[in-house]
Amino acid sequence: MISPAQMLLAIRKELTTSVLPAITDDRARSSVIATVGILGVLALQVREDDAWLADSVRVLSAGVRRWPVEVPDEVADVRQYRRQLLAAITELIRRIWDGEADSALLPDIRGVLHADLELQLKRTR
């Protein structure tokens, strides 16, 4: 995962090294210089918004409990727990396509993944 601070600093660097040298208009240059300064401050203050993970974990764990997979133990780190749930689902999908698990589960699994995907998409729109 790219952290928000890492990304803000990358944008700042791009503005400084690629954009600013190409701008000749004084007003535009001063705006870019101000932006660079603001991004530097924000990089020290910004952090990943993990609030959505609780909903994601709720959706995924409800599904996992219905399926023939080893349900991972819940851990305090929600991001880590979500990763474990996704790993369990991924493994089940592999087994289905390898003919080792019931393919009739696939619509339910896809429904759960679709619900999780909606949560991901909400963060980008």
Place this chain on the structure above:
Amino acid sequence: MGILDAPPQAIEERFGRQLGRPVRLVERKLAGEGLSDETGVLVLDDDGELRKVVVRLFRPGAMARHEVDPRRLHRLLVALTATPVPVPQPLWFDADRSLFGESYSVVAWVPGIAVVPWSPEGRKYLAEVGRGPIGEDFCRILAEIHAIDQHTADVGFLGVPPAGTAFAEAEIAQLEDYLRRVADEPEPIIVDGLGWLRANVPASERIGLVHGDYRTGNVLFGDDRVNAVIDWEFARLGDPLYDVGWVCCPSNRVDSDLVCMILPQEEFLARYERHAGCRVDRDALHFWITFHQVRHAVMWLDAGKKVRDGQIDDLRLARMHYTMPTMRAMVADCLAYT
């Protein structure tokens, strides 16, 4: 170290040696189209005549680099000059990294408009020219590419896949391996996509030259025709539907009704079928569309990983990382998730 960093005298010495006569470097600038390789346009004074060439610098860390062999790319362009397919004239390939820091190839500059298809002005331009002879050229040239094989041109060095399902199966295997290398998190939707692909492999009805990235962003447009097809680095011999599927892929149209922003899908297919002289099997087409959607999602993961690890600092690749949910959704749509 890059195209803009090399001393002018060193460029003049090396280029003069390749061209067999002295040249003087008049101007150089970077082109904006390349995503991970560096592309530059150099103007040379060649015995009193100004000559434009395009230099492509191959970055080892570029996306899907495992599919690209720069030397092979140059050899392919040489072979294509003997075919009806319009390509930039290849000049030389230089594996020596001492000049620009990486190996590079040089082709003659071709006049024409390079379009960013998903930009507002690009979409408007493509929708307009698609209704005229350029739309027809886009379909005809693709059929001409697919008519090329090891019997009609010197392209056998690309490797000829056996008939049947071997080509598609090899592509899926390569994609599975690619995912293993770039995924930091479990990707159940992409793995579902790969499983679906394995279960639905179509037999190739034809084997021909495949461009590998045929879309309106890799075409140079003249006033009323396509001047050149560029960016052949993913070319191979294989199932032509590989390219047809890529043209029709949702990620090449986003929310537009037009494939590659240029033509309605059925119109594109009808024109392609007429030029190719064969029907496009719609089930096989859906397979290749799904394949590309999965491949694209894996490439997006690769882009995000490279930015995160500091291998590449291109913001356009960073942007891909942030659109991963959309890429997953496109795969899910291909698999008819509800």
